[in-house]
Amino acid sequence: MIQFDCHVHSVASGHAFGTMEEIAAYCRTFHLDGFALTDHGPAMPGSASWIYFSAIRMVPRELQGVKILRGIEANLMDYKGQLDLEDSLLKxxxxxxxxxxxxxxxxxxxxxxxxALVAAAQNPLVDILGHTGRGGYDYDIPTVLKACRDTGTMIEVNRWTLKGDPSNSICYEIARGCKELNVPIVINSDAHTADQVGRVDEAYELVRSLGIPDEQIINRTYASFQAHQEKRKPWLDFS
Ligand SMILES: [Zn+2]
Ligand SMILES: [Zn+2]
Structure with a gap:
Protein backbone atom coordinates (compact mmCIF):
# COMPACT_ATOMS: atom_id res chain seq x y z
CA MET A 1 0.00 0.00 0.00
CA ILE A 2 1.28 3.42 -0.93
CA GLN A 3 0.35 6.19 1.50
CA PHE A 4 2.23 9.10 -0.04
CA ASP A 5 1.80 9.75 -3.75
CA CYS A 6 4.72 11.91 -4.87
CA HIS A 7 3.69 12.57 -8.48
CA VAL A 8 0.41 14.49 -8.69
CA HIS A 9 -0.71 17.23 -11.09
CA SER A 10 -3.11 20.04 -10.23
CA VAL A 11 -4.89 22.67 -12.33
CA ALA A 12 -1.56 24.53 -12.40
CA SER A 13 -0.35 22.06 -15.06
CA GLY A 14 -2.92 23.45 -17.50
CA HIS A 15 -4.18 19.99 -18.56
CA ALA A 16 -5.03 18.56 -15.13
CA PHE A 17 -8.25 19.12 -13.25
CA GLY A 18 -7.94 18.99 -9.47
CA THR A 19 -7.17 21.87 -7.14
CA MET A 20 -4.85 21.46 -4.17
CA GLU A 21 -7.90 21.54 -1.87
CA GLU A 22 -9.75 18.86 -3.86
CA ILE A 23 -6.73 16.59 -3.88
CA ALA A 24 -6.27 17.03 -0.13
CA ALA A 25 -9.96 16.27 0.46
CA TYR A 26 -9.66 13.10 -1.61
CA CYS A 27 -6.58 11.99 0.36
CA ARG A 28 -8.40 12.66 3.61
CA THR A 29 -11.43 10.61 2.54
CA PHE A 30 -9.30 7.65 1.47
CA HIS A 31 -6.89 7.86 4.40
CA LEU A 32 -3.77 8.63 2.41
CA ASP A 33 -0.96 10.41 4.25
CA GLY A 34 -0.64 13.02 1.51
CA PHE A 35 0.83 13.94 -1.82
CA ALA A 36 3.49 15.99 -3.57
CA LEU A 37 2.27 18.67 -5.94
CA THR A 38 4.44 18.08 -8.98
CA ASP A 39 3.08 20.22 -11.76
CA HIS A 40 4.79 20.28 -15.13
CA GLY A 41 7.74 22.62 -15.56
CA PRO A 42 7.33 25.92 -17.41
CA ALA A 43 8.34 24.56 -20.83
CA MET A 44 5.19 22.41 -21.02
CA PRO A 45 2.59 24.35 -23.03
CA GLY A 46 -0.10 25.69 -20.70
CA SER A 47 1.75 24.88 -17.48
CA ALA A 48 2.75 27.21 -14.69
CA SER A 49 5.54 29.76 -15.12
CA TRP A 50 8.70 30.04 -13.03
CA ILE A 51 6.83 32.56 -10.85
CA TYR A 52 4.47 29.81 -9.66
CA PHE A 53 7.43 27.66 -8.61
CA SER A 54 9.10 30.59 -6.86
CA ALA A 55 5.86 31.22 -4.90
CA ILE A 56 5.13 27.57 -4.09
CA ARG A 57 6.55 27.94 -0.58
CA MET A 58 3.19 29.53 0.26
CA VAL A 59 1.58 26.09 -0.11
CA PRO A 60 0.92 24.84 3.43
CA ARG A 61 2.76 21.74 4.64
CA GLU A 62 -0.53 20.34 5.84
CA LEU A 63 -4.10 20.88 4.67
CA GLN A 64 -7.17 19.16 6.14
CA GLY A 65 -4.77 16.91 8.05
CA VAL A 66 -3.09 15.83 4.79
CA LYS A 67 0.64 16.31 4.18
CA ILE A 68 1.71 18.25 1.10
CA LEU A 69 5.18 18.53 -0.40
CA ARG A 70 6.10 21.20 -2.94
CA GLY A 71 7.56 19.92 -6.15
CA ILE A 72 7.83 19.91 -9.90
CA GLU A 73 7.90 17.45 -12.77
CA ALA A 74 10.69 19.20 -14.63
CA ASN A 75 11.19 18.62 -18.34
CA LEU A 76 14.43 17.23 -19.70
CA MET A 77 15.21 19.77 -22.41
CA ASP A 78 18.35 18.31 -23.97
CA TYR A 79 20.56 15.24 -23.88
CA LYS A 80 22.92 16.76 -21.36
CA GLY A 81 20.19 16.69 -18.72
CA GLN A 82 19.23 20.37 -18.83
CA LEU A 83 15.94 21.09 -17.01
CA ASP A 84 13.37 23.85 -17.55
CA LEU A 85 13.70 25.64 -14.23
CA GLU A 86 16.79 27.33 -12.91
CA ASP A 87 18.80 25.69 -10.15
CA SER A 88 18.13 28.41 -7.57
CA LEU A 89 14.40 27.59 -7.78
CA LEU A 90 14.80 23.80 -8.04
CA LYS A 91 16.85 23.93 -4.87
CA ALA A 116 20.53 12.47 -20.33
CA LEU A 117 19.13 10.14 -17.65
CA VAL A 118 22.57 9.60 -16.10
CA ALA A 119 23.11 13.37 -16.02
CA ALA A 120 19.70 13.84 -14.37
CA ALA A 121 20.45 11.12 -11.80
CA GLN A 122 23.78 12.79 -11.01
CA ASN A 123 22.17 16.21 -10.61
CA PRO A 124 21.92 16.66 -6.82
CA LEU A 125 18.75 18.72 -7.29
CA VAL A 126 16.90 15.85 -9.01
CA ASP A 127 15.21 13.31 -6.71
CA ILE A 128 13.27 11.05 -9.07
CA LEU A 129 13.54 9.91 -12.68
CA GLY A 130 9.92 9.97 -13.88
CA HIS A 131 8.16 7.28 -15.97
CA THR A 132 11.32 5.91 -17.57
CA GLY A 133 9.39 2.76 -18.50
CA ARG A 134 7.05 4.63 -20.80
CA GLY A 135 9.04 3.81 -23.91
CA GLY A 136 9.97 6.10 -26.77
CA TYR A 137 13.28 6.93 -25.07
CA ASP A 138 15.02 3.59 -25.09
CA TYR A 139 18.01 3.60 -22.71
CA ASP A 140 20.64 1.35 -21.21
CA ILE A 141 18.90 0.26 -18.02
CA PRO A 142 21.91 -1.01 -16.00
CA THR A 143 23.91 2.18 -16.69
CA VAL A 144 21.11 4.46 -15.52
CA LEU A 145 20.23 2.30 -12.52
CA LYS A 146 23.85 2.26 -11.38
CA ALA A 147 23.89 6.07 -11.50
CA CYS A 148 20.72 6.05 -9.36
CA ARG A 149 22.19 3.57 -6.90
CA ASP A 150 25.33 5.70 -6.52
CA THR A 151 23.41 8.94 -5.97
CA GLY A 152 20.27 7.77 -4.15
CA THR A 153 18.12 9.10 -6.98
CA MET A 154 14.79 7.27 -7.02
CA ILE A 155 13.30 5.40 -9.97
CA GLU A 156 9.59 5.84 -10.47
CA VAL A 157 7.25 3.00 -11.28
CA ASN A 158 4.40 4.94 -12.83
CA ARG A 159 0.84 3.75 -12.85
CA TRP A 160 0.01 5.27 -16.26
CA THR A 161 3.02 3.72 -17.87
CA LEU A 162 1.82 0.29 -16.84
CA LYS A 163 -1.64 1.03 -18.26
CA GLY A 164 -3.05 -1.80 -16.20
CA ASP A 165 -0.67 -4.33 -17.73
CA PRO A 166 1.88 -5.59 -15.20
CA SER A 167 3.60 -7.59 -17.92
CA ASN A 168 4.72 -4.34 -19.59
CA SER A 169 8.22 -5.52 -20.27
CA ILE A 170 10.16 -2.27 -19.88
CA CYS A 171 8.67 -1.54 -16.43
CA TYR A 172 9.27 -5.13 -15.41
CA GLU A 173 12.88 -5.01 -16.54
CA ILE A 174 13.48 -1.70 -14.77
CA ALA A 175 11.92 -2.91 -11.52
CA ARG A 176 13.94 -6.12 -11.68
CA GLY A 177 17.11 -4.06 -12.17
CA CYS A 178 16.18 -1.92 -9.17
CA LYS A 179 15.90 -5.05 -7.09
CA GLU A 180 19.28 -6.37 -8.21
CA LEU A 181 21.08 -3.09 -7.62
CA ASN A 182 19.06 -2.00 -4.57
CA VAL A 183 17.91 1.24 -6.23
CA PRO A 184 15.31 3.21 -4.26
CA ILE A 185 11.85 3.10 -5.86
CA VAL A 186 8.77 5.29 -5.71
CA ILE A 187 5.39 4.09 -6.95
CA ASN A 188 3.25 6.94 -8.20
CA SER A 189 -0.10 7.62 -9.85
CA ASP A 190 0.91 10.63 -11.99
CA ALA A 191 -2.69 11.69 -11.31
CA HIS A 192 -4.25 14.41 -13.44
CA THR A 193 -7.56 14.37 -11.50
CA ALA A 194 -8.07 14.19 -7.74
CA ASP A 195 -9.74 10.77 -7.83
CA GLN A 196 -6.64 9.16 -9.41
CA VAL A 197 -4.37 10.06 -6.50
CA GLY A 198 -2.86 7.03 -4.78
CA ARG A 199 -4.31 4.56 -7.29
CA VAL A 200 -1.26 2.49 -7.99
CA ASP A 201 -2.40 -1.07 -7.34
CA GLU A 202 -1.01 -2.63 -10.53
CA ALA A 203 2.36 -0.93 -10.10
CA TYR A 204 2.54 -1.94 -6.45
CA GLU A 205 1.72 -5.54 -7.32
CA LEU A 206 4.39 -5.58 -10.01
CA VAL A 207 7.04 -4.36 -7.57
CA ARG A 208 5.99 -6.73 -4.81
CA SER A 209 5.76 -9.68 -7.21
CA LEU A 210 9.50 -9.29 -7.76
CA GLY A 211 10.14 -9.66 -4.05
CA ILE A 212 11.25 -6.07 -3.61
CA PRO A 213 11.09 -5.36 0.13
CA ASP A 214 8.90 -2.61 1.52
CA GLU A 215 11.93 -0.65 2.76
CA GLN A 216 13.06 -0.14 -0.83
CA ILE A 217 9.74 1.56 -1.66
CA ILE A 218 10.49 5.02 -0.37
CA ASN A 219 7.00 6.54 -0.57
CA ARG A 220 5.17 3.81 1.33
CA THR A 221 4.34 6.44 3.97
CA TYR A 222 4.84 10.17 4.32
CA ALA A 223 7.31 9.53 7.15
CA SER A 224 9.47 7.19 5.05
CA PHE A 225 9.55 9.61 2.13
CA GLN A 226 10.25 12.61 4.32
CA ALA A 227 13.12 10.79 6.06
CA HIS A 228 14.69 10.02 2.66
CA GLN A 229 14.33 13.61 1.47
CA GLU A 230 15.68 15.10 4.69
CA LYS A 231 18.90 13.21 4.04
CA ARG A 232 19.02 14.18 0.37
CA LYS A 233 18.18 17.83 0.96
CA PRO A 234 19.48 18.87 4.37
CA TRP A 235 19.13 22.55 3.42
CA LEU A 236 15.32 22.23 3.40
CA ASP A 237 13.05 22.43 6.44
CA PHE A 238 10.31 19.82 6.19
CA SER A 239 8.72 20.60 9.55
ZN1 LIG B 1 5.36 13.11 -17.22
ZN1 LIG C 1 3.34 13.71 -14.58
Missing part, protein backbone atom coordinates in the same frame (compact mmCIF):
# COMPACT_ATOMS: atom_id res chain seq x y z
CA UNK A 92 13.90 25.25 -2.87
CA UNK A 93 11.52 22.46 -3.92
CA UNK A 94 10.94 19.39 -1.75
CA UNK A 95 10.58 17.00 -4.70
CA UNK A 96 12.07 17.28 -8.18
CA UNK A 97 11.09 14.72 -10.81
CA UNK A 98 12.90 14.81 -14.17
CA UNK A 99 11.03 13.35 -17.16
CA UNK A 100 11.11 13.13 -20.93
CA UNK A 101 7.99 14.39 -22.75
CA UNK A 102 7.83 14.03 -26.50
CA UNK A 103 6.07 17.38 -26.89
CA UNK A 104 9.34 19.01 -25.86
CA UNK A 105 12.22 16.76 -26.83
CA UNK A 106 12.48 14.49 -29.82
CA UNK A 107 13.78 10.98 -29.16
CA UNK A 108 17.29 10.42 -30.48
CA UNK A 109 19.68 7.56 -29.92
CA UNK A 110 19.81 5.07 -27.07
CA UNK A 111 23.19 6.48 -26.12
CA UNK A 112 21.86 10.04 -25.90
CA UNK A 113 18.80 9.02 -23.85
CA UNK A 114 21.11 7.14 -21.48
CA UNK A 115 23.44 10.13 -21.20
Missing amino acids: KLDVVIASFHDLLIQPKTRQEHTQ
